[in-house]
Amino acid sequence: MPSLGPLYRAAALRRGVAADPALPAREVALGGVTVDRGHLAAYNRVCGFRLRDELPATYPHVVAFPLAMTLMTAPDFPFPLLGLIHVANRIEVLRPLLLLSSSLSFAVRAEALRPHDRGTQLDVVTTAAVDGEVVWRDTSTYLRRTASGGSSGGSSSGGSAAAPAPAPNAVWRVPRRVGPDYAAVSGDRNPIHTSRLLAKVFGFPRTIAHGMWTKARCLAALEGRLPGTYTVDVAFKLPVLLPATVGFSAVTHGDGWDFGVHDERSGRPHLSGAVR
Template sequence: MPDLERMPRLGPLYRAAALRRGVAADPALPTGALTVGGVTVDRAHLAGYNRVCGFRLRDELPATYLHVVAFPLAMALMTGRDFPFPLLGLIHVRNRAEVHGPLPSSAAFEVSVRADALRPHDKGTQLDIVATAMIDGALVWSSTSTYLRRTVRSSSPGVPSAAPSQHAVWRVPRRVGGDYAAVSGDRNPIHTSRVLAKVFGFPRTIAHGMWTKARCLAALEGRLPGTYTVDAAFKLPILLPATVGFSAVAQGSGWDFGVHDGRSGRPHLTGTVR
């Protein structure tokens, strides 16, 4: 796929996603990448993102912010004619981001997105969307988002193991779905519309997984290494509004962290910083 002159507009991509039906007879991932150079950060947008996710406003970008920057490219890739699955119905189950160097908010980034690793899974099919950001030809950030196309329904959940001790209790208001949609561009209706969330099987709107991951990193702000990998698995959705427990245990220069239901202890997210 050719390089693009600018980031795609999300409105037409959402219309394309809504109209897409059917699965390719012989699914295969597109082989090219989408790339945009000279991508700069809007300071007002960054401030809004930091407010919603709990970060302080600094000159250094949060690791999760570049996921938002790359999101229009990922949408363009996943709504393209050569992408094998409809976007609606894909479940974001994991995100692994690597910070390879400083991420100054004043920098101009070259951002690229590609699809990789189509593979079978015991619940269907998984694939990865890999995003990278470079400054002056040097890789400073990369991210792998794993998506599941479910074709096999889960069996009844077993008895959960004991949840870690809570180090903080977060009250997550209903507005988080809409607030994060506004700053991320991810306007999947399961996060913003109670009626449409029910159509997709949720009794209420749910928090974005990437908001939950960002909120965890914000809680660790100031205690992260200069370069690191942050890996998070998205478990049970957070039904809004909610009360959840946050846990974080130091592991050398990194962390094991998680978010659990405030009553049952079932995990919403488990993650590591290394």
């Protein structure tokens, strides 16, 4: 995998947006990737998964993170990485991901550049294949907000009043260390997750949890009740300011689930998701 140090330096130095933004018509790919058991165990511990032979659906996302960084910090990528907001993520598990299966081949591309009422959106799509067969697909949607792009914050549920938060199935106390702990296992060392001082520079009163940690924690809560193949969609709403007390709710929907995470005190949503 590419070294993340030079990629973070490239991200920090990048300024400006391409005059006529266009996504690169290429993939960043790497084959022969095997799972490091120690890293997997550390990831499972941080996110709440049990240790078992099947990989969590969110785990390949962190394995392929350096490839996504390579694509998104390259000169032909139209936007600075530090100006992008991760607003949604879809993972398709097309076949159970077994620890002892053949090595994985990853490919990352950007697609679907499109206007949004707060700026511009795009998708970064990552696939994992075993013996030439795609077994896992991840689509991360990013927003590049423009000066005229409306209110501040991350993903939005729109202008209408939010529905009351459902009664939680569980209440989670999320310690401040979740930020640096997840940064260590994911490679995503954005300072808004690890430094209170730098989080304030970016407009947050405290460090915030990674959105993909929140998604993984939800799937860990549903572990053992998920089908062998499925799609899990989430929309990232308000950031989880660390430390936090949040409510997790989940209800069955056919053979899947609707789930969410909300602030335990105010009921304001942090994440909404569905498994189908």
